[in-house]
Amino acid sequence: MAHLTKWGIMVQQLKSTAFVRDLLKDPKTRDATDITHQVVAVSSSSSKDRADQFITELNIPSPCTAYGSYEDLVADANVDVIYIATPHSHHYQNAMLALEAGKHVLCEKAFTVNAAQAKILVETARKKGLFLMEAVWTRYFPLSIQVRDLIKQGAIGEVYRVIADTSFSMDAESAFGVENRMVNLDLAGGCLLDLGIYSLTWIFQTLYHTLPKDLRKPPTVTSQITPYHLTGADEATTMLLSFPTSTPSNGANVKYSQGVAMTSMRVANDPDEEGTAGPPIRIQGDKGEIQVFKVAFQPTSYKIIPKKGFGEVKEVKFEFPAQGRGMYWEADEVARCLRDGKLESETMPLEESIVIMEVMDEVRRQGGLIYPASIESTEYPLEL
Incomplete structure (x- = not known):
């Protein structure tokens, strides 16, 4: 039953x-x-x-x-x-x-x-x-699970860099004004907590979560925040995360990886909403890369692009059963x-949720967002 x-x-x-x-x-x-x-x-x-x-x-x-x-x-x-x-x-x-x-x-x-x-x-x-x-x-999408498994299996070799962008272009003043939760400091508004978390999700689930628990180590963080002039909430944030490990094997020769996480409400990672601008997520290893398409929070396909001589390009597409959003998983x-x-x-371990919150704390500290x-x-x- x-x-x-x-x-x-x-x-x-x-x-x-x-x-x-x-x-x-x-x-x-x-x-x-x-x-x-x-x-x-x-x-x-x-x-x-x-x-x-x-x-x-x-x-x-x-x-x-x-x-x-x-x-x-x-x-x-x-x-x-x-x-x-x-x-x-x-x-x-x-x-x-x-x-x-x-x-x-x-x-x-x-x-x-x-x-x-x-x-x-x-x-x-x-x-x-x-x-x-x-x-x-x-994190629970079949697509995300497959991508993590590919990384752990070494499908693109040792992963050293991930670039993730969750950005939407809009007229913030007319769309949000000062009261909307996206820009209202009283509601913890801003791009970072609402959209940037998805960019961080891809950085962490590919460079942190793919390692055994005893090898997962928090990154150092360098960041830049652009404040929304009407409220002071962040309207654009860029984060460079440096991990003291690579994935999946914590490589013997080079032990590091970098994540670039971006978010903005002024520019879009997919301006024409047709995918013309390319993937919002790029996971780069020494034997190729995995590109994830559509939007960071609800991706619909990925593409494996091997290094020259290491195989053929492969694209895998996904659907959402019963026309769902994907929240059922x-x-x-x-x-x-x-x-x-x-x-x-x-x-989605609680320890990892805390580490990601610590990263966002540091980003806010560097940007003066209180x-x-x-x-x-x-x-x-x-x-x-």
């Missing part, structure tokens, strides 16, 4: 909608027969009516209870795990609320505002024996971990 996981949803429209729609798709359409999902409760921080509206709009099957507060949601004994997709600024407080209530947690990226908050979440989850995971959906991982009694995912004290705080509970 398939293992059933019962979800409670903290509603934030865009992410919550996509995630729940994927949850409602039949797992069999993606060849998952060992697990299944049910949305049993939804809460809006603004009103019960908003939660009811969400349930109606997404046609969530009964029984599904609507709540007008997150406190009521985490108190529901029928809920196994809470999905948190609130603004970055609120992740720490919301996740602590769920953990303190004894609920397992899947919390959207960026995990928290800073590494100090992330460490406390991890300590709390472990102390209480609860599952906790950062919802970096891209991370939900399936949560379900399997809960079924198996695991407190974290091996694909958020309001209340959302940087590790105090709990704290009303925001």
Whole structure:
């Protein structure tokens, strides 16, 4: 019999909608027969009516209870795990609320505002024996898994450099103004935590996660931030990460690798949205490279380009079953971990989430990007 996981949803429209729609798709359409999902409760921080509206709009099957507060949601004994997709600024407080209530947690990226908050979440989850995971959906795509496996198998030799870009060109002033979460410091706005995390995801899953645990070492960081003139949030950030190891074998002759992670809201990595500009991700080894296409967070194909004399170019394309977004794969991982009694995912380990938060802390320190004290705080509970 398939293992059933019962979800409670903290509603934030865009992410919550996509995630729940994927949850409602039949797992069999993606060849998952060992697990299944049910949305049993939804809460809006603004009103019960908003939660009811969400349930109606997404046609969530009964029984599904609507709540007008997150406190009521985490108190529901029928809920196994809470999905948190609130603004970055609120992740720490919301996740602590769920953990303190004894609920397992899947919390959207960026995990928290800073590494100090992330460490406390991890300590709390472990102390209480609860599952906790950062919802970096891209890591669970079959494409991402295949790329990591190719690297570990030495398909392009020793990997020494990865370039990753997650950028979208727009008129920020008219699109975001000063209140939108993308630029609002009170909501931990800016490119880094919202988009740059995907560039960092590709750097880490190819240059860090592909190594055995005892060889994974944090990088040194050099970075440059361009502030958005209306609020001070970052509108463009470029990061150079230098790892004291290469991958997959931590090469005997040269032990280093570099990652270049970029993000911007003024220029696009795919200007015509037709792929003409080339891959947003390039993973470069001494025997060739792997190029990943479309967008960093939702790639659709990759290409292996061997060094001359080492084979033929090969392209592999992927589809999203049942016309999903691809968020169901991370939900399936949560379900399997809960079924198996695991407190974290091996694909997105809590230690790695902390290291990535430490990298972003350092990038913000170098760029002088500071958020309001209340959302940087590790105090709990704290009303925001």
